[in-house]
Amino acid sequence: MARKNRNPVGKNVDPEAQKKKTRTLTLKSSDGQEFSISESAAVLSIAIENMVEDDCAGGVIPLPLVDGGTLARVITYLNKHAEDGASDEEKRKFDEEFVSGMEMGVLFDVVLAANYLDIRGLLREVRRRIADRMKNKSVEWVRKTFHIESDFTPEEEEQMKKEFAWAWEGVDSDVDD
Amino acid sequence: MPTLPFEIITIILLMLPTETLVKFQCVCRAWRDLIRDSMFIKEHLQIRASKGKGYLLYVPMAHDTGRAFKLLCERTFEQVLEIDIPFQPVEMSLIIIGSCNGLLCLSDTERFGTTIYLCNPYIRRYRVIDHPITGVVGSSNPRNDSITLGFGYYDKTNDYKIIRVVAPSDEHDDYLDLSSEHHEIAQNTKVEVYSSIINSWKNVEVESFQWSMFDVKSELVVCDSIHWKAFCRDTNKDVLVILAFHLGNETFQQIKLPNYDVDEEDWLEYVGLYKGNLSLFLFHQVDHQHPWQEQCCYLWVMKEYGVDSSWTKTLTITVDPGIVRPLVFTRDDEMIFADADQDLVVCHFDSSTAKIVRVEEKGYLNFATYVDSLVLLEG
Structure with missing residues (x-):
């Protein structure tokens, strides 16, 4: 399967990339909530990208292993990382704040979702945060x-x-x- | 709270500090078995190493009270940790044979090369190594046998090995002509290798050992071989070479030194590691009349391992004060040496700067670079 350029801030105006920005997908959580997201943000999840390439696009993508609350959080993350002009430093700061307020149960939900959706950056960030919290625990x-x-x-x-x-x-x- | 799959837990645990993992062995059997697994330990070590947090470690001398391993931060040289020696050593100075992946190979001055320990001080684990197989066959006085040790890690089999070379003393009451004495020593030199996997020694057959060891210990591993300075016995004269022992195929190979003594003589040689390459540091013994005199030293680097013609004179360094004894090459391309006052001096090769480090103890200190790890946790 051909991997498309996943860099959302490509300098060249790639018509395919432009299309992805304007095209929206609908993600459906396990508890039936639906979320709209631009294709360019959604495909930061390799699992979703594969589904889109396998031609599920246009319709609704069901995510039976992710509940609505967790999916909303994941979408916040994806949107930030697909944002035009967001610098690496900005994203790093966002990641830091994104996980810092989460309770352990939420971190577990997000790590499972990131694992299932294959979002490498988020997975890494949440795992690191869980490890940090465990360090001095009994x-x-x-x-x-x-x-x-x-x-x-x-x-x-x-x-x-x-x-x-x-x-x-x-x-x-x-x-x- | 949801339950995480074991593969995610494994990756999270790999990110935890060594001491936390030692504690979390108690969580359940599955966690204990994971944390003690040799592949987990290896991967954990690689992650720790990539973070670049290391120490310098030394053991104070025997007569110091409350003897313990002292760990200094490798950048600031401040003492950050003190760990009691987890076993009861004899009342003699401990000698660090080598330090690798958190594991120290130790011996003592009283029975050098006969009493040997493997120790991971950070996790308070140690192993007393069984006595080596034999001394020298027919040695008239085993106490005079000359013993050389080496310690290194062989990555392919995840094995920590100790190499022990025992040669009969070359002092003889009767006069023997050089060549027949050489012959006798070559015939009677014994080589043994200890493997941490099988936890025992075995003999290495060497048909005729034609070297006389100059260094009594080494931890210098380059390209899976451990290196000592040695004299190659020749009928006319002994030639100084670097002797390499391959940790995998367990054979010796000789590396020629560069032609460095054309202009001057009396160089002292120290073999080390500079930017991953086998290196030779050349310096002059400090002049006791003028111990503070500046010295010009050279660093030769073997750019291509095993290729004698690739020796290159890479750096010329002026050190002040003079070097009495090089102690260790650090991971940051520095060398630590003792000066005439028995203070420690850190010499940074690339910037050619030197600074004096104060440690509590002075004198004959044994230094090693150190990283914390879980190696030896499995027992």
Whole structure:
């Protein structure tokens, strides 16, 4: 499959790129909400780009794995990154602010959506943010947040905690999200 | 809260600091097994390395109280971390044989080359290496055997190897003619290799070992080979060369030195790594009458590995104060050496500038570059 030039701020006036800017697509979330988005923004998602190329364009693109709230967030991200004249620095600042206010649950929803829609930049940004939040957290916080049941015996766990006691120094309280 | 697929969790965990991952082994068995997996550890190390955060590490001498590994920031040279030695070393100075991917190979002055440790101080893991197979066959006094060690990582098999060369002492009571003595030493030199994967030693067959080791240790790996200075025995005279041991096929190869001593003599040679190339640093022993006298030093670089004709005199550096002992080449194209006052001096090659670094201890310090990693976590 031929990959088209995905650079939205190409200097040359490419008629195909112009068309993409004016053409709009409709994305439909799992809970039935519909969102309009320019094709040039939508195809920053490689999954959507593939669907468009496979000729689903014109109609509505159903995204049964993404709920409306998450899709709205993803569209905000795509629009910013497709914006004409937005500098790399501006986008970097936008990315920073975009994820900074999100609660852990929202970050999880967005990372799943970005993974499903294959939006590399967003995926990277959200993964990094999740990792940053985990750094100083306790094992209990991680289990709760990731829905993990410990499958160690209490003796095994005690033994590991003793063996690596130094790594437990400086753990934050779990209050934050 | 949704549940994330394991492949996304894996990528997120790869971004976490070493100490956080050590703690998160306790989350569940799946996480523990992932964090201890050798491919995960390797990938984590590559990500850490790409961020360029490194340390310089040293171990104070035996008589210092509260002996611990000291870690300095590689840029500012400020001490950022102190880690207790996780095992009980003998009351002798520890010697760093090499440092690679967070793993240190250590020995001590008392039983150099016989007591050997692998240690990842950052995660407080260590392994006492079993005794090597043998000393020299028929050695009259094993304590006089000369032992040379090398430590390096072989990427293709993800293996950390220790090389141990033992030669019988060449002091003899009876006078022997040089060639027959050489013959005897060549016949009796033993080469052994330890592999971290199998956690044991094996003999390396060398038909006739024609070198006499000059360096007693090395961690200098270029093109999968570890390098020491050595004398190649010749019937007429001994010639200084660089001896390379390939960590994969476990054979020796000799690299000729450039023709640097045409004008002057008495050069001291230090073999290091400059911008990824095998390099030879030449300096003069400090003049004790005038220890502060400026010195002119040269850096020769082997532009194409293994090609003797590619040695190029690349830099001429004036250092002040004079060099007593080079300690380590850093990752930032710097060399750290001890001056006549036993202070440490950092000499930056490209800008040809030198500055003195203050550390708490002075004297015979062992320096190594260091990065934190999970290597050896699996036990």
